[in-house]
Amino acid sequence: MAATVPRQASAAGFIQPLPSSCEAFLAVEPVKLMTTDPLVPSDTPRLQMQGISKSFGGVAALREVDFTLRAGEIHGLVGENGAGKSTMMKIIAGVHTDYEGKMLIDGKEVHFRSARDALAAGIGMVHQELSIMPDLSVGENVYLGKQPVTGAGIIDWRTMMAGAHEQLKSLGIDVDPKTRMGDLPIGLQQLIELARVIFSGARIIILDEPTSALSPPEVQLLFNVLQGVRASGRSIVFISHFLDDILSISDTVTVFRNGRLIVTHPVAGIDKGWLIERMIGSGHEDLEESYTGAIALASKPGQPVVLAAEHLGYGRAYADVSFDVKAGEILGIYGFMGCGQIELARTLFGKIKADTGTLAIDGRKRRLRNTTQARDAGIAFVPENRRSMLFYEQPVYKNVSISILGRISRLWLKPTIERSIARKHVESLHIRPPRAEVALGALSGGNQQKVALAKWLTHRPKVLVLSEPTRGMDVGAKDDVVKIVRALRDEGLAVIVVSAEPETVLSLADRVLVMKKGRIVREFANETISKDRLLEAA
Amino acid sequence: MTFQQTSAARGSKSSLFLRSQMRNIAPFATLILLLIFFSIASPSFATIDNASNILTQISVTGIMAVGLTFVILCGEIDLSVASIANATGIVVAYFTLQESYVNIANIPVAGWLAVALALAACTGLGLINAFGTTVIGIPSFIMTLAMMQIGAGISALLVRGQIAYNVPDIVSTLGAGNVGGFPTIALVLLAFLVVGHVTLTYTRFGRYIYMVGGNREAAEYSGVNVKLILGAALVICAVCSGIAGMVGVAHFGSAQQNEFDGYLLDAIAAVVVGGTSLFGGRGGIGNTIVGLCVLGVLNNGLDHIQIDSFLKILIRGLILLAALIVNVYVQNIRSVERAEGA
Numbered sequence: 001m002a003a004t005v006p007r008q009a010s011a012a013g014f015i016q017p018l019p020s021s022c023e024a025f026l027a028v029e030p031v032k033l034m035t036t037d038p039l040v041p042s043d044t045p046r047l048q049m050q051g052i053s054k055s056f057g058g059v060a061a062l063r064e065v066d067f068t069l070r071a072g073e074i075h076g077l078v079g080e081n082g083a084g085k086s087t088m089m090k091i092i093a094g095v096h097t098d099y100e101g102k103m104l105i106d107g108k109e110v111h112f113r114s115a116r117d118a119l120a121a122g123i124g125m126v127h128q129e130l131s132i133m134p135d136l137s138v139g140e141n142v143y144l145g146k147q148p149v150t151g152a153g154i155i156d157w158r159t160m161m162a163g164a165h166e167q168l169k170s171l172g173i174d175v176d177p178k179t180r181m182g183d184l185p186i187g188l189q190q191l192i193e194l195a196r197v198i199f200s201g202a203r204i205i206i207l208d209e210p211t212s213a214l215s216p217p218e219v220q221l222l223f224n225v226l227q228g229v230r231a232s233g234r235s236i237v238f239i240s241h242f243l244d245d246i247l248s249i250s251d252t253v254t255v256f257r258n259g260r261l262i263v264t265h266p267v268a269g270i271d272k273g274w275l276i277e278r279m280i281g282s283g284h285e286d287l288e289e290s291y292t293g294a295i296a297l298a299s300k301p302g303q304p305v306v307l308a309a310e311h312l313g314y315g316r317a318y319a320d321v322s323f324d325v326k327a328g329e330i331l332g333i334y335g336f337m338g339c340g341q342i343e344l345a346r347t348l349f350g351k352i353k354a355d356t357g358t359l360a361i362d363g364r365k366r367r368l369r370n371t372t373q374a375r376d377a378g379i380a381f382v383p384e385n386r387r388s389m390l391f392y393e394q395p396v397y398k399n400v401s402i403s404i405l406g407r408i409s410r411l412w413l414k415p416t417i418e419r420s421i422a423r424k425h426v427e428s429l430h431i432r433p434p435r436a437e438v439a440l441g442a443l444s445g446g447n448q449q450k451v452a453l454a455k456w457l458t459h460r461p462k463v464l465v466l467s468e469p470t471r472g473m474d475v476g477a478k479d480d481v482v483k484i485v486r487a488l489r490d491e492g493l494a495v496i497v498v499s500a501e502p503e504t505v506l507s508l509a510d511r512v513l514v515m516k517k518g519r520i521v522r523e524f525a526n527e528t529i530s531k532d533r534l535l536e537a538a
Numbered sequence: 539m540t541f542q543q544t545s546a547a548r549g550s551k552s553s554l555f556l557r558s559q560m561r562n563i564a565p566f567a568t569l570i571l572l573l574i575f576f577s578i579a580s581p582s583f584a585t586i587d588n589a590s591n592i593l594t595q596i597s598v599t600g601i602m603a604v605g606l607t608f609v610i611l612c613g614e615i616d617l618s619v620a621s622i623a624n625a626t627g628i629v630v631a632y633f634t635l636q637e638s639y640v641n642i643a644n645i646p647v648a649g650w651l652a653v654a655l656a657l658a659a660c661t662g663l664g665l666i667n668a669f670g671t672t673v674i675g676i677p678s679f680i681m682t683l684a685m686m687q688i689g690a691g692i693s694a695l696l697v698r699g700q701i702a703y704n705v706p707d708i709v710s711t712l713g714a715g716n717v718g719g720f721p722t723i724a725l726v727l728l729a730f731l732v733v734g735h736v737t738l739t740y741t742r743f744g745r746y747i748y749m750v751g752g753n754r755e756a757a758e759y760s761g762v763n764v765k766l767i768l769g770a771a772l773v774i775c776a777v778c779s780g781i782a783g784m785v786g787v788a789h790f791g792s793a794q795q796n797e798f799d800g801y802l803l804d805a806i807a808a809v810v811v812g813g814t815s816l817f818g819g820r821g822g823i824g825n826t827i828v829g830l831c832v833l834g835v836l837n838n839g840l841d842h843i844q845i846d847s848f849l850k851i852l853i854r855g856l857i858l859l860a861a862l863i864v865n866v867y868v869q870n871i872r873s874v875e876r877a878e879g880a
């Protein structure tokens with residue numbers, strides 16, 4: 001499958017064409033992997049962390065954490081945004097080297113000085129933010145840092161490609177290793193990064209929110225792979241905010257809260273309510289997602305159409321897409337990763353110019369030539385990838401104010417106003433740490449996502465386009481977002497939620513469109529809908 | 539001068555603070571070391587007269603460097619600064635009445651008009667840079683490389699190997715005049731530095747420059763007109779270069795081909811040595827001032843001590859290399875921190 005998406009010649013060269021196909025790369029079968037050394041008696045934990053504390057510039061991120069990982073177990077890790085999950089794992093993986101406490105592998109004390117040390121000791125981590133090389137081929141990505149060479153010292157392409165193909169196939173992923181990595185759907189990229197870690201020979205594999213970009217079949221594949229890995233005697237740490245996933249795949253689960261390890265418990269006999277209570281505290285069990293059952297969609301008649309798309313088409317990404325959104329309505333657009341919905345969202349914000357079709361806002365036809373025009377036309381957009389929305393080195397308040405700077409000031413900046421606006425959002429969205437002056441990069445993943453949303457909340461847009469708005473958020477934060485978005489809808493905004501997570505769409509939408517291979521194939525309105533029905537249509 | 543950095547560093551441990559301030563500390567330390575070294579090595583170095591010399595010597599480079607700071611902060615580069623300066627200086631002389639022995643087919647016009655035409659010329663060249671980079675999509679490195687040649691071509695065509703001496707009065711006052719013994723060209727530089735700093739630090743446009751340099755995609759997703767900002771930075775840079783060229787011609791007392799050849803390197807060096815990130819988003823005029831002083835002190839100081847003039851060139855190259863290493867090294871520290879912060 002040679003997925004060569006035509007690269008868009010863009011003036012400043014930063015439009016990344018996205019993969020446009022969601023064909024089946026995946027074969028779901030039991031995965032068999034070679035067993036690693038069973039040298040260590042199984043009662044010695046593979047990894048022990050004792051009394052781990054870590055602080056960032058005086059702010060404690062971990063306090064006295066004792067964590068144990070056994071050989072051949074899948075260990076689920078849950079906790080609110082900012083609870084310290086990633087920090088803990090980064091210590092294990094040698095990313096953070098300056099911490100207090102002891103770390104033992106197979107009973108022997110170690111202290112890594114770099115991620116390379118950790119890798120050498122058999123610890124591999126797939127980070128929350130993808131770290132693949134989009135411009136290299138799949139094969140090169142799988143062999144990153146350990147390319148086979150011929151006798152003459154030249155990279156042995158043939159071995160590399162054949163090996164990569166073989167390895168991926170053994171995981172049930174069928175893709176041509178010569179494909180450019182960036183041309184593949186995000187989910188597949190994530191699986192390939194995982195493959196790299198698995199085949200690096202790691203005995204401890206850490207996955208930081210691996211399923212947040214995966215579609216259900218991909219999640220199924222991932223779980224198969226994980227079970228294969230477990231059967232080979234290796235240990236896995238699996239961080240996720242999807243409690244269902246945690247409960248279905250893990251053997252043991254650990255809850256973090258506010259930098260502390262609250263409890264470690266076998267998965268047997270616990271449920272979501274139990275987890276949520278320990279993650280957030282009692283009284284919030286009702287957060288347990290209500291959309292597990294059926295949801296009744298109710299659209300309100302008589303509202304004016306705010307945005308209307310007609311026969312939009314763009315390259316190979318999507319074609320003949322027509323829909324409209326009314327004021328005071330949340331329209332969900334659901335589809336597996338790479339089915340064109342991401343490109344569609346970008347088109348609505350003027351980032352991608354559609355080849356065909358028209359867009360009308362408030363009944364007036366608009367040609368959006370760039371994002372500035374889209375914003376000025378009253379459209380706001382939050383992309384699925386935080387990295388492309390946020391300025392990591394800048395303080396939170398500058399991140400919030402950038403999209404409304406023109407309203408705050410014509411010529412001269414007004415930092416006091418910027419700060420007070422940002423503080424308001426930090427407070428109302430419960431962003432932690434609750435300061436507008438911290439550098440954005442110091443926030444945990446979920447809190448960064450809230451900042452991305454906050455950018456558009458000061459001056460209400462007419463249309464709010466959200467791509468994967470709750471990716472990486474804990475249950476509480478998701479609930480916050482759901483409330484915020486609903487409140488905006490009730491104020492009369494037209495909201496479009498684009499997602500590959502059925503839960504996201506179901507928890508928000510008043511009406512749902514399903515996209516498949518770049519086309520809208522189904523509309524659900526004024527009826528009852530469940531996750532199964534949604535998946536069936538996609 | 540680099541307020542962007544302070545808040546990020548506030549509240550963290552002092553070692554962390556020092557690391558994050560490397561970008562600002564290293565150039566400043568270099569400057570102090572050079573000052574101490576030359577003051578000891580040569581009695582004629584640390585004098586008021588020489589300070590005024592250094593100031594005059596860095597003025598032309600400095601005006602160009604102000605414009606270049608805008609471009610580099612966006613994460614782009616402009617290789618045509620010296621060439622545009624040369625062309626603009628020649629244009630202003632071309633429209634000025636020359637002595638009869640100057641054999642140039644020039645078109646004398648009123649002084650203000652000559653200046654206006656010269657300004658139009660550099661603005662035009664800047665607009666071409668901007669158009670090529672943002673609308674057509676040529677990388678700025680290549681686009682301005684072509685412009686470097688175009689500027690040289692314009693210069694060559696206008697003077698045809700001759701030398702012109704006269705420039706409009708206003709230009710010669712600014713470039714070669716004195717106010718109470720103080721060189722006016724240094725005042726021009728000061729004005730550019732102040733305006734540049736104020737623009738970058740206190741205006742909306744300045745914020746956009748930093749944000750575009752910091753994360754271009756994020757700026758675009760925030761509704762910032764990225765192409766407009768990049769284009770504006772390139773035009774500003776060309777206009778700064780043009781004015782540097784005009785006052786430079788007055789300062790040197792002549793307008794001729796290849797007059798500004800060494801200035802491209804000096805201007806880039808000033809910005810980068812000062813600690814402005816080559817990748818965009820960090821640094822500022824404050825850094826450029828330090829960079830200019832390092833370069834000025836180095837160039838001037840080497841003249842004050844007995845040293846092989848050919849070795850001088852090598853030493854300058856080595857200092858530039860060291861600055862580049864620090865620049866990229868600091869960038870790496872930051873990307874590690876960012877990875878940790880994800």
Ligand SMILES: Nc1ncnc2c1ncn2[C@@H]1O[C@H](COP(=O)(O)OP(=O)(O)OP(=O)(O)O)[C@@H](O)[C@H]1O
Pocket residue numbers: 056057060061079080081082083084085086087088128432433441442443444445446447472474875878879880
């Ligand atoms: N590089 C850093 N500098 C400063 N503070 C940091 C840094 N990395 C993390 N923190 C802080 O440490 C705390 C724990 O963050 P961590 O990333 O471990 O959370 P998390 O549990 O992974 O959350 P999420 O589910 O949102 O990813 C947070 O308060 C965060 O702001």
Ligand SMILES: [Mg+2]
Pocket residue numbers: 085086087128208444445880
């Ligand atoms: Mg995390």
